Amino acid sequence: MAYVVTESCIKCKYTDCVDVCPVDCFREGPNFLVIDPDECIDCTLCVAECPVEAIYAEDDVPADQQHFIQINAELSQHRNWKPIVEKKDPLPDHDQWANVKGKTQYLDRNE
Numbered sequence: 296m297a298y299v300v301t302e303s304c305i306k307c308k309y310t311d312c313v314d315v316c317p318v319d320c321f322r323e324g325p326n327f328l329v330i331d332p333d334e335c336i337d338c339t340l341c342v343a344e345c346p347v348e349a350i351y352a353e354d355d356v357p358a359d360q361q362h363f364i365q366i367n368a369e370l371s372q373h374r375n376w377k378p379i380v381e382k383k384d385p386l387p388d389h390d391q392w393a394n395v396k397g398k399t400q401y402l403d404r405n406e
């Protein structure tokens with residue numbers, strides 16, 4: 296079972312989670328992070344680090360966020376989504392987006 300980044304990360308992209316990942320399983324897109332399910336070792340360290348509570352165990356992903364399991368799997372393999380291993384500043388307008396629901400349409404897949 297892998298961990299999954301869900302909708303709350305979109306347009307925020309806090310990277311606190313990246314700093315604690317022992318296997319560097321995070322991949323970075325323009326306005327979202329994903330976890331490579333083939334690299335994740337289920338250590339749970341990233342969950343507590345996310346200030347917007349965007350990371351869930353695959354079995355615990357809320358019903359309305361289930362599509363993010365597939366999104367993480369797909370985008371973690373996308374050629375433009377590179378590994379991220381060091382913390383960066385969140386997106387400039389992260390505060391405005393942190394509590395917004397229904398952000399899936401804003402996910403920039405960079406395809």
